[in-house]
Amino acid sequence: MRRAFAVSAALLSLALLTLVVVASGAQARSEHAQATTITLSGWSAGKVEDDLLQTMVNDFNKTHPAIHVDYSVINGDYATAMTARFAARNAPDVFYVDSSVAPTWVKQGVLQPLNSYIKASKFDTSKFYPGLLNAFKFGKSIYGFPKDWSPLATEINVKMFRQAGIRTAPRTWAQLAADAKKLAASGVLPAGAKPICLPPDWARMLAFIYQNKGSLANVQSPAVAAAVNFYVGLVKQGLAATQQQLGVGWPGEALGKEKAAIVFEGNWLLPYMHDTFPQVLMGVSPMVKGKVNGNLGFTVSYSMAKDSKNKAAAWTLLSWLTGKVGMTKWMSLGLALPSRTDVKAIGGRKAFLAAGPFSHGWGFPNFTATYTIMSNDLQAVMNGSMTTAQMLSDVAKSLKG
Amino acid sequence: MATTTTTASESLRRAGRGSLAGARIREAGWGYLFVLLPMAVFGLFFIYPLVYGIYISFFEWGILGKVHGVGTANYHTIFHDSVFRRSIKNIVEYTVVVVPLEMALGLLIALVINAKIRGRAFFRSSFYFPSLVSSAAITAIFIYLLNADGLLNAIIGGNRAWFGDPSTALWAIVGLNAWTTAGTVMLFYLAALQSISTDVYEAAAVDGTGTWRTFWRITFPLLKPAHFFVLVVFGIGALKLFDQSFIVSSGTGGPVYSTYTPVLYIYNTAFKSAEFGPAAAAGVVMFVAIFLLTLFQRATVGRSEAG
Numbered sequence: 001m002r003r004a005f006a007v008s009a010a011l012l013s014l015a016l017l018t019l020v021v022v023a024s025g026a027q028a029r030s031e032h033a034q035a036t037t038i039t040l041s042g043w044s045a046g047k048v049e050d051d052l053l054q055t056m057v058n059d060f061n062k063t064h065p066a067i068h069v070d071y072s073v074i075n076g077d078y079a080t081a082m083t084a085r086f087a088a089r090n091a092p093d094v095f096y097v098d099s100s101v102a103p104t105w106v107k108q109g110v111l112q113p114l115n116s117y118i119k120a121s122k123f124d125t126s127k128f129y130p131g132l133l134n135a136f137k138f139g140k141s142i143y144g145f146p147k148d149w150s151p152l153a154t155e156i157n158v159k160m161f162r163q164a165g166i167r168t169a170p171r172t173w174a175q176l177a178a179d180a181k182k183l184a185a186s187g188v189l190p191a192g193a194k195p196i197c198l199p200p201d202w203a204r205m206l207a208f209i210y211q212n213k214g215s216l217a218n219v220q221s222p223a224v225a226a227a228v229n230f231y232v233g234l235v236k237q238g239l240a241a242t243q244q245q246l247g248v249g250w251p252g253e254a255l256g257k258e259k260a261a262i263v264f265e266g267n268w269l270l271p272y273m274h275d276t277f278p279q280v281l282m283g284v285s286p287m288v289k290g291k292v293n294g295n296l297g298f299t300v301s302y303s304m305a306k307d308s309k310n311k312a313a314a315w316t317l318l319s320w321l322t323g324k325v326g327m328t329k330w331m332s333l334g335l336a337l338p339s340r341t342d343v344k345a346i347g348g349r350k351a352f353l354a355a356g357p358f359s360h361g362w363g364f365p366n367f368t369a370t371y372t373i374m375s376n377d378l379q380a381v382m383n384g385s386m387t388t389a390q391m392l393s394d395v396a397k398s399l400k401g
Numbered sequence: 402m403a404t405t406t407t408t409a410s411e412s413l414r415r416a417g418r419g420s421l422a423g424a425r426i427r428e429a430g431w432g433y434l435f436v437l438l439p440m441a442v443f444g445l446f447f448i449y450p451l452v453y454g455i456y457i458s459f460f461e462w463g464i465l466g467k468v469h470g471v472g473t474a475n476y477h478t479i480f481h482d483s484v485f486r487r488s489i490k491n492i493v494e495y496t497v498v499v500v501p502l503e504m505a506l507g508l509l510i511a512l513v514i515n516a517k518i519r520g521r522a523f524f525r526s527s528f529y530f531p532s533l534v535s536s537a538a539i540t541a542i543f544i545y546l547l548n549a550d551g552l553l554n555a556i557i558g559g560n561r562a563w564f565g566d567p568s569t570a571l572w573a574i575v576g577l578n579a580w581t582t583a584g585t586v587m588l589f590y591l592a593a594l595q596s597i598s599t600d601v602y603e604a605a606a607v608d609g610t611g612t613w614r615t616f617w618r619i620t621f622p623l624l625k626p627a628h629f630f631v632l633v634v635f636g637i638g639a640l641k642l643f644d645q646s647f648i649v650s651s652g653t654g655g656p657v658y659s660t661y662t663p664v665l666y667i668y669n670t671a672f673k674s675a676e677f678g679p680a681a682a683a684g685v686v687m688f689v690a691i692f693l694l695t696l697f698q699r700a701t702v703g704r705s706e707a708g
Contacts, residue, residue, distance in 0.1 A: 080672040086464045101673075108464045108675050192550065192560070200656075244565025244656070247549030368673035372484060372653050372661075379567065380657045 035068040036313045042096035043078040067313045086110040091305035093314040097144050099135035099299045099363040106138050112304040113141040117315040127340045135361025136301045144301030145322035148336030150266035151295040151355035158281040160261040163188040169285035176288050180239035196240035197251040197260035202374040205231045210294025220392045228388045284351045297359035370398040458681035475682035488661040496639040502579040507586025515594045529584035540648040543577050564649045567657035574645045593627035629702045
């Protein structure tokens, strides 16, 4: 008797639960009954940024009643997670694409070319910095619009510079070497510190290569070799050290811990220094210049999945986010720099903005394999176990795939 | 167990010759039914991916699937890739050093703990503890300890960045893994040590055999099954090194390729470059190498076990 009661009670509550779930689901559906639901994803660059994007999505949903956007962050290794989503034909409709993976994803055919949408909606592409847009342009097809970006700048420890009697941050290669020598000789550097922190990383050295009129298209040219030798030479002369040699994780930490007086980092260094090392007085100047100005643009696009089932709605979102209105909202907190010339950055970003016209998007064909070779070979060149020519030959071979 | 068998065979005998075959079939049927579920899981998650992986290795294969057949070109690609060859060299050096080190360390700790000392339960847990902590967490801590201005350098003097120097990075991982894994090795040796009959030790004591001689002539040879097990299991584990290299080098296998391993190569090739064909080929090469190595170990060290 008792058992029968227990069973029927369980069945009844199960039935009630089902009813509640179905009813609430129906209600949720009816709210967006007319709206097309699309998904938006990216990696998380901190809670502040996630919240800002969620606010923007809410704004979009309010002003576009026909479309409902679901924003979700992809945690963990973004490229790996997205690869799995692409393979499962289950990618978000609109998502972040880093300029470094763009060539691979375009080659794999998982990104939607946007040309027909651009034409149909008369979207003005001329407002974007060409160097940044080119990172997502392959042949005549555009596969995404840069949502924001950052170039490199020269960041210095102002106190050390003053103590060494140097008035301004270095602007040229010659000044860089001269200032480093002065800093080393002046005795203002604490024990174990070096004037400059230079990572064994082409994501820094390539800027110097562009400054020497070199490029990846002709990576075995004398101009490239000379730039590499200048960069590596600073380390070999003891004027610079890698972050490993200084015992830090990255050059920003070296600047913060006063283990180096000069580093070359992007906009991301500013909030880091503000939050982690507020006591260090930092000066930000435009990136040093060689024969010409040259810089790297670290940029991320909003792109559309080729498999998206709601491409029209996805384009509406994408063009709003990267349009003047969306990007102006996105810039309100100063987390990044605008990739459009008609949107202003918040104050104090002059040193970065100046690099817009001569920045090259960071990315190249066969990226992962080539970047692996670049990183490892550059370490070998720095420790003297490989020649510059050997490294450039390896890189040239890998770039060809 | 013995009783059950007797009853079963008795009942079978009583049932007569005709239904004996039927009973056997029925018994076998139940047996197969019971192994069906585990086999289905094994087949779905091990055999099927293995065979599928071999299949993929003969194709150009992208994120969206098969592109076209390329014969053995993927194998050609990886064997001509200096990064893959370097990763093989690294993993061989690593395994040859780390496995004996883990075995020696594990055996030493097991012997100490097996001796009748006070607080052995405490020591046993302490030595096993590192094995329980996530390798990512341990590696992250070791990066700080082995930094240029880390604890190790503070103790021994000097300013070498152990993970930043191509001549020491792989050996730093050897040290780190020998320390974390020795506890698990110890458990296996401890179990084996406790299964050795005390009679042989008593006989040796009566004959007046010294401690050293007792260890080398009695304990060590009698631990042969444990040696074989540890060698195979931890040898395979060492060949699959991935997380520590990935973390200390941020996935680049650096400095100067010194921590590049085949599994890191597979990961980068498949999930970063989206070239699943060469990645699958590298996986097949690893599978064949591990398979042959295990057969070889079985034929040499594990001969008495197999027989």
